[in-house]
Amino acid sequence: MTFDSYSTLPALEQNYSGQPVQQTPTESSQKLDYDVAIVGGGIVGLTFACALKDSGLRVAVIEAKTDSAAVSRGQAYHINLMSSRIFEGIGAWEQMQHQVNPIQQIRLSDAHHPGIVQFLPEDLNATVLGYVADHGVVLEALRECLRQCPHVAYLCPVEVVQVDYHPDRVELELGQKAETKHISAQLLVAADGTRSPIRQQAGIRADGWQYWQSCVVAFIQPEKPHQNIAYERFWESGPFAILPLPNNICRIVWTAPKAEAKAILALDDQEFLTQLKQRYGDQMGELSLIGQRHLFPVHLMHSRVYTMPRLALIGDAAHCCHPVGGQGVNLGIRDAAALAQVLKGAAAAGQDLGLLTVLRQYDRWRFLENLMILGFTDVLDRLFSNSLFPLVTLRRAGLWILQSVPPIKVFALKLMTGLLGRSPELAKSKQDR
Ligand SMILES: Cc1cc2nc3c(=O)[nH]c(=O)nc-3n(C[C@H](O)[C@H](O)[C@H](O)COP(=O)(O)OP(=O)(O)OC[C@H]3O[C@@H](n4cnc5c(N)ncnc54)[C@H](O)[C@@H]3O)c2cc1C
Structure with missing residues (x-):
């Protein structure tokens, strides 16, 4: 089954391949449709869903665009x-x-x-x-990976119309054409891009500029x-x-x-x-x-927090930066792996996934690391996009140092390749694990 073939809202118990979703919920969440609902089936949302595939958690991915529209971005x-x-x-x-x-x-x-x-x-x-x-190659590979995930339901093309947060759950109203449906989950994860309607509706403030x-x-x-x-x-x-x-x-x-x-x-x-x-x-x-x-x-944008009770932001929904250095989606992929690791730990300990005490572990892990890269791309753009003589001299000296001093060169390379900072378990090779 492909997304485009849905003419009505898909049944909640179907996964990407149209197979029944396996039900192994934690006791506390048995009344809910899902443990985790992800809004946004872009690269970051799908990476996060795939990262939860062995967790036993019941996951729903909700994507507004059709399959073919999401793939053909020209990026x-x-x-x-x-x-x-x-x-x-x-x-x-x-x-x-x-x-x-x-x-x-x-x-x-x-x-x-x-x-x-x-x-x-x-x-x-x-x-x-x-x-x-x-873009399409990465998205297709992640979708293929999702086909192997019996716990993940893929709801597409379906839009989130309304979100209601409750002390013990979050409820979503989903719309497709004239039809609406409600689902509930322990936790909502917003991977809905830089404008993030979910972030805005939750009232989470963000700083930044065009x-x-x-x-x-x-x-x-x-x-x-x-x-x-x-x-x-x-x-x-x-x-x-x-x-x-x-x-x-x-x-x-x-x-x-x-x-x-x-x-x-x-x-x-x-x-x-x-x-x-x-x-x-x-x-x-x-x-x-x-x-x-x-x-x-x-533009540059950074949310003041990445989490609140029952909600976590990942990828461009939490931050976006200047494309210099090509870092944006890489930060989001790392957010996805980090949040999945935190949630798997909480689920193994029988904790409620929507609790702020659980979610803050993710916030603490990713907030400063992302802020550092956002600052780095901003300084890089401003330092180089001008012709002020002292700055021209400074940056040319900087490039000379980068080329001539090996530890600085290795540091810069590690920053660009994502090898600085705390590494998620998923990134460790099979021998290391
Ligand atoms: C010119 C340019 C070059 C770039 N180059 C690079 C690069 O080389 N390397 C790099 O790492 N990054 C790069 N980036 C950044 C990168 O494009 C973004 O960081 C990345 O696309 C963000 O992915 P995402 O999954 O978080 O969000 P998105 O790709 O925006 O996905 C969000 C998804 O959510 C869906 N959605 C939104 N609202 C709803 C709703 N209410 N209901 C259901 N679904 C919804 C959307 O349809 C969409 O599919 C570049 C950016 C630009 C502008």
């Missing part, structure tokens, strides 16, 4: 080493690994300045520095092989990234002030490629454009 991401380990831990990596591209080298540079910081896998004693994956920049995203095919190299080149107008994808395709993330980004989007294909070459350089020969260009607004 691709840098998937860092930590995320690839988490995907391995939940059993989704095998499904996607042949369709992702390894990063064998990262090059950072500052506009026309000749100094280049070059990161190699050897710097980390690793074989790769990360991966680049199409950047003066937007991102133009495009896929191109260079004449010469991309050699699995990822580039981040900092221009006064904003960072410019090239990420290597399978089949010698590259994804471009071109950040520029809003009006300039709009103008770049409006260029005809030939003029776009001419301007792109001035940023891209000629190291890969002639460039051809593949598909449509997309424009994304850029």
Whole structure:
């Protein structure tokens, strides 16, 4: 059964494959339909659902978009080493690994300045520095993984219309076309993206701002092989990234002030490629454009808390950052693994999953780590997106130090690859566990 084939709200006891959901609830939750209800079937929501697959908890994933609409986003991401380990831990990596591209080298540079910081896998004693994956490839692999989860029901396309919090449960009103249905759970997990209606309705305040920049995203095919190299080149107008994808395709993330980004989007294909070459350089020969260009607004947002009784926020619902460094979805994948670990521990101890004392363990684990990365991406963007002489001198000295002082280089690499901070159990290799 696919999501699109639902013409009415699916029965609550079906999983992704249309099989009956196995019922092994804890005693305290036996009256409830589910132990955990997840709103949002994006990469973060599905990773979280897969991470709970061996927990015995009854899980519902609620996604508003149809199957095909959710897959076709025209996005691709840098998937860092930590995320690839988490995907391995939940059993989704095998499904996607042949369709992702390894990063064998990262090059950072500052506009026309000749100094280049070059990161190699050897710097980390690793074989790769990360991966680049199409949004649809990751989503499909996670869905495939969900098909093996007898405890997970997939309700899609279904929207959450109303949420009511009670001391012992949360109740959701779900809508599909003219039909509505109610479900109850011990805990609601919001993985519903940066605007998060669930966060807003719960009254959780968030801090942040819109950047003066937007991102133009495009896929191109260079004449010469991309050699699995990822580039981040900092221009006064904003960072410019090239990420290597399978089949010698590259994804471009071109950040520029809003009006300039709009103008770049409006260029005809030939003029776009001419301007792109001035940023891209000629190291890969002639460039051809593949598909449509997309424009994304850029903002930074951080929720003041990630949890309240009966509710936890994960992924972009809790935080989002500037795309420089490609960290956003990676933070969310790590949130998902961390929250799953906390909940599995609580379930094993027979605790109510919606209690704040349980949920705060997740908040304490992830809040500061995420804040650090949000701050890092903000400083990086501001430091490089300007031409003030003292800052230009400072950042060029910074790049020289990064290239020349090995411990600083390794620290920066660990930050980008997600290897700093507390590692979730799921990310540990089978030998370590
Ligand atoms: C230009 C650009 C480049 C980026 N590049 C990278 C990169 O290289 N690496 C990286 O790590 N990150 C990157 N990011 C960040 C990344 O895109 C986000 O962090 C990531 O998509 C967030 O995933 P999510 O699952 O939390 O939210 P989303 O992908 O927004 O998913 C939320 C889901 O919730 C559903 N939903 C919402 N409301 C409801 C409701 N009421 N009922 C039911 N369902 C609902 C939506 O339909 C959606 O499917 C980039 C972002 C931009 C803008």
